[in-house]
Amino acid sequence: APTGTLVIAENETPENLDPANATNSTVDELLLGAYDALVQFPAGETAVSPRLAKSWTISEDGLTYTFTLRDDVVFHDGSKLTAADVKFTLDRLKAAKANVLNDIGPLSGAEVVDDHTVKLTLSKPFGPFLSALSRIYVVNKALVEPHMAEDNARQWLAVNEAGSGPYVIASYNPTEAVSLKAFDKYWGGWDGNHVAEVVFRYITEPSTQLSLLKSGEVQIAPDITVEDKLALMKEPGYVVDVGQAATPLYFDFNTASKGPTGNPKFREMLAKTFDRQLHLDQVLMGLGTLPDGPLPTSWPGHESGTELAFDLAGAKKMVDDNGWAGTTLTVRYLPAIQEEKSAVEQLQSNLAEIGITLNAEGMTWPAQAATVQKVDTTADINMIYSFPPFPDPHAILNASFNSALTGSNGGYNWAQYSNKEVDALLNEAASSADPAKRAELYKKAQVLIGKDFAVITVSYPGSVVAVSDKVEGYKYNAAHHQTFNIMDIGLK
Amino acid sequence: MRVLRRLLSFPKTNVERTAIVLGCLILLLALVGAFLVPFDPMKIDFRAKLQAPSMLHWLGTDGSGRDVLSRLLYGARLTLASTFAVIIVVVIIGCTIGIASAFVGGAVDNMLMRLADIWLGFPPLILALGFASALGASLEAAIWALIFSWWPNYARLSRMVTADILSQKFIASADALGVPTHRKVLHYVIPNAMDVMLIQIALDISAVMLAISGLSFIGVGAQIPAPEWGAMIADGRSYVSNGWWIVLAPGIAIFITAVSFNVIGDMLRRELDPTSRRR
Amino acid sequence: MVELKGVAKSFARRLFVQNRSFALRDINIAVGRGEVVGILGESGSGKSTVANIITCLTSYDGGSYRFKGRDIASYTRKERFAFKSDVQIVFQDPYGSLNPRATVRGSVMESLILHRPDLGRRERIERANALLEEVGLSADAGDRYPHEFSGGQRQRVAIARAIAVEPELLVLDEPLSSLDVSIQAQILELFVRMIRERDLTIVFISHDVNVVRLLCDRVYVMNQGAVVEEGFARDVLNHPQNEYTARLLDAVY
């Protein structure tokens, strides 16, 4: 039986508990325990495996997915999970125009075949569809339906939970702490070492997180500074886990701008002004990998050498040749993220050297997101982390460079980047199921993107988490970046 | 010369003398400090980050390898300039409203002062926060936000002082002579209100400075890489465990400046305030 | 010269309160050219209010005020300004009645700057010095500020300031009552000399019966905003007709 309490420090508070917002990691880390999806990416694995769905079949044309559900799943209120709940979940997300659907491609509808069979149909073939389903958390129709009203139960689900996951959200004080307790009728059972309670404590200050970790009040502190993490590595009693994260950090240039960044030559100059090696060595203290283009080097479809190397002298020459000295640019970033701040400072410092002023505006995620919804409110440069919801080139490249997903179209393409050829390549790759062909298409896309100087890929930081050595079973989950595999964790 | 001699006769204790010396020093540093800095306050050098105070870096370096002393000196100008910007605008706006209100009198006066009363009530930080959120985060926004929430102080004070002056007999004497209003304002009201205003300004310097750095600390004021003192503290707070000097230095700078101007303000109050003087 | 007929005045109390308090009701006062007229009364009886009405420092609610035969209400702006050089006032409090931020000479010259624009700077200074000397202050006192003077000296400055424009009517609102006893006599002597040497009409306001007895030709006795008795000083103060006047005289040491 599960025992003990695991306390995790978290620096950002969650917006709400709505599965529609599962794209956001502070929300996802709570939902991951409380809900189940049809399929899952277990921590440490890069392939989808069954969860609510025991098995599935895919039609020849790749347009119809039929899932067979487990029959032993109960929601936290004791009622059985059926195909109707799955259909309801998807219908609700559609109606609510939920963010999670951005990654799921051309889903056209769900159909209940019988209690334990559900059929999902697409309007176009979509390669990573299964992977994308891992973020679709199934809600209890009976509980949610009465609250649908005109807001699609957004308000109700924001503070209430209707899941079937291993943990029940026992208390929700989003500025203080959220507590999850083990659900004793969980279908997966409780064999092995598990914790009975998981508490997320919201502690903004990295230094406070460190104090609490040291005093034993928390067992996992992900947000302390790199320097502190390095120091902890040498201290007994702590384990510093470095996960192979695949979350590229970009400087997105506003390619649609009427200002200087609208000019590809100017962007070419900018592309030479950031020293990635220095960032990796001195800001990340070596805990990460050196970027080579917008896709993680180990992923299929990666093409190397698409981005320019650091060459401040070359940039300086371009500035002098073109008379760009005196230009003023603005960058928007999240000051709460230390490496973003450092990168901005570094860029500011380098640009200052070649006569360009870079103003920085610190913001929070939602505020920054709001500014990119129009081209003319988009800053010259935006910093953005791409958190791919599943390990597939599509999750990074399509989200960041497809013109259908520009910021002004509500996506994460904050470079407002639009290139017909790239779009065509990405769409073709998405609808294909052949890995080799897809890889080829993605390589071509990367070359084109590189020639347009849409972004600087700043870094691939490792996911460095300081953990008390009493914790066992913590493993980084690349598909759920910045979350914790709480159902696998036990306390010694 | 006379004014200077008079000013030099004010300090009575060593604390006051120290405060004046420090106050002048800080103002001087704000003016010329930027030329004295041993290192470029903006130049990032990650290889030199988090160095403890040493002969080379007297106050150490920060998380991006910048010299803390250089940033402190450079930031003095930024911090004090924003403080004075707030105070100057607030004094001009507040006093104009206050003096006009006292002269007009009646219902207008009553209404303006009620408004100021109510306005004053709102916690300045929250009001400024609301304002800054509307304008977006920047040092200018923080300055405007503080102006927005601070003006009633001066409106009320100048109204009170003006009303007090207007109720005195020398104004009645002036009325008996038919002195026109503009002359009354320039020759009677302003010279007599000056002292009280000066005291308030001296005391407000520290209050405004604390407020500005507070806003910067929350993140709605100065933005990176500007070395505003409050922003420097915010910047350094994540390094307290392995770079305590980064937070300590700007904090002490704010503290010394605030205390100096407070002491000077108190001294001015003692020396200039008509109500505390014996006849 | 001054003719107040049925003058009344009330003050509104406060913002939310409607009822008004009467400071003066139905006041009739007449002052002839060259007369020294006393107004006697206890604190709060309305003496200062009368003084302020005579010098046009406050408005009044009812009745009429004629100055040299013309109703004040009919004055144009210009005439009103000219009126200010005809009528001057000296207040009780010597500490508050001088601008603390102007030199004593500056205060005296203020009236010349406003009412004698024909004079040059030189002449104004000379005149101011002469005036200061006339009230018994040395000329070099002019460069100093009011706070460097004693109460009696300030009152002298206030008097110099008032007579600088050569007014015809001088209103003295309890000019002695906040001075030291020995200084009161000095200022009293100054008044006596001024009355003798200058062509002045004087309204002298006081609560000191003995001073009024010495200085005034005629006297008005006020109580609670109304004139209760008037007449020649020796008649009223030796044989009061009104019961209140009698009580007041009895109480005086």
Add this chain to the structure above:
Amino acid sequence: MASLAPPTTDRPLLEIRDVSVALRTGNRTMVAGVSLAVRPREVFGIVGESGSGKTLLTRTLLGLQDDAYVAGGSVRFNGQDLPVNGYANKARKLLGHSIGFVPQDPFSSLNPSMRIGKQITEAIYLAKGWPMGAERTREAAIGLMAEVGIPEPALAFNQFPDQFSGGMRQRMVFAIALAQDPKLLVADEPTTALDAITQRRVIELILDRSRKHDLAVILISHNLELLRQSVGRIAVLYGGQLLNIVPSGDIGQSTIHPYTEALFDCIPTREKTLADIRSIPGEPVGAGFGLKGCAFASRCPYVVTACRTTDLPQNAGTASIFSACILGRGVH
């Protein structure tokens, strides 16, 4: 009843010898070498222009002024030495029993937030403890209030000071000063802030009380005419010096100290004409003027060089009549 020894009729009630008063800050001597004696039942006046040190002297003697102290000399009350210095609670208690004090300003001398009755019963309690119980104390207080001429004292008992006029308040202060049944009442310009008719009533109240209750009174005023008509003897203070002690009847009649004479010549009275008024030239000297010799020397018509160099004669034997003029009485 007073807690000190029973009075002996001819012994002075209050005897001050060579008292000087200095300020704690700067140690400036403000009042120097004052000697005088007040007999039981006597009404004694102190006159002096503003700033001459009347308030400072009396308050310091009674231990009521915390920024000044008795720098020299001795004070005997009812035959016993008074521990005057400091506001030591012990000394104050002793004083509180036998000496009543009325401060200058009736508008600030009552605690604005305490009911009148409470302020009077507090005085009774502090003088006598609660031997008589709350109800009896209340009655005693109401009796006192009636005695000083407050209409409807039972009603006033529960009211606050600002519901009363200045004259009424001054009566309340008297009630408090008299609550302890003192031998001596010190009244510091009790009527200056009041208008003529009220002033007369209050002065008469004091004199009446003195007559009926064997109360000695020190009445401080700058109004020489008032004192001349009300008290037996007058002490004249000028620039912190005691220049003259004179029976009131002598003023305007026989020769007295030049200052007293000049002061009398300044004030208009019923009888005087303009010709009788003679001002004193120059400015009055305040207490603590810090020069040697006679404070009045700079304005005195009879001044000789010795006036500025010789120390003032002292009233060493606390004689009932005294002049500090080195030229002696009867100079002209």
Add this chain to the structure above:
Amino acid sequence: MRYVGQRILFSILSLCVLLFITFLLSHVVSGDPAIVAAGPNAGADKIAAVRQEMGLDRPLLVQFWIYCSNILHGDLGTSWFTRQPIASDIIRELPPSLELVFVAMVINLAVSLPLGLLTARYAGTTFDDVVRLVVMAGAGLPIFWLAIILQQVVAGQWRLLPTAGRLGFENRDFTGATGFTLLDSLMQGRFDVFADALAHLVLPAFALTLLFTAVGVRITRTAMMGEFRKDYVVLARAKGASEGRIMVRHVFANGATPALTVFGMQFGWMLGATVLVEEIFGRPGIGRYAVKAVTQSDIHAVVAVVFVVGLVFLISNLVVDIALFLLTPRKHAGA
């Protein structure tokens, strides 16, 4: 009673001005709230829908009217981030902050009043000088800096007090009826929880109050000095009252009245200053909520916080004024 009526009337007037200011904040000065509210991935149609939903397409006066009537019905709008009615968010966040301010205020009063009284009584002495210097120093310490230093030193290095949070780990499940942990724990007789909550309050309350206490001491001193100069002190001394009695029974009551008015205002200001400490100490509360709302451009939440803090300010002033009026009835009628 007329005074009380006037005071309440004035408060209602203030409320209207408050409403107007907050309305202006939310609708005129700010950018387009609809874009922010629609969320990061919204298209133009969604923004238009949100705009209509929020009533932003109506004339300004109508909007103000809707705004006022909503607020008076207790509807402060919906946070577009927590998706909750802001009113319920604030009801949840207010008690911890009020609790913090309350403890800070207790410290403030407990230090300011006696120290102000004593320094006024012994003005000019070395004691006075030392206290004045300390107070002056206190008035120059940035709240947030003090908070960081205290947390690092007292909690971090010395481990004397808890670092962060509202309650210790062992009491994390404690809940109560009112939301005020101190009150709830007492009501339930859980003294261990009470002590725990208090321990967590000490550092933030101290950091929050130091600046206000410094001002409080100065104001109290000035007020008391004025009282010590009045003649009733002389009269009380002449009665034979001891110095202690004079301070406590006479001067204190009179000098505290003007000082307390300022303390009433400080309550509201402190509530505003919680933005500087709550985040550092990881406490839930209105200040932290406000900072978050501002950085997220959750305009309605910001406005609601401004409104609620203003409201608390108005109420605390009203309460202090009326209480003072009832305690010293005549003073106001005369003034």
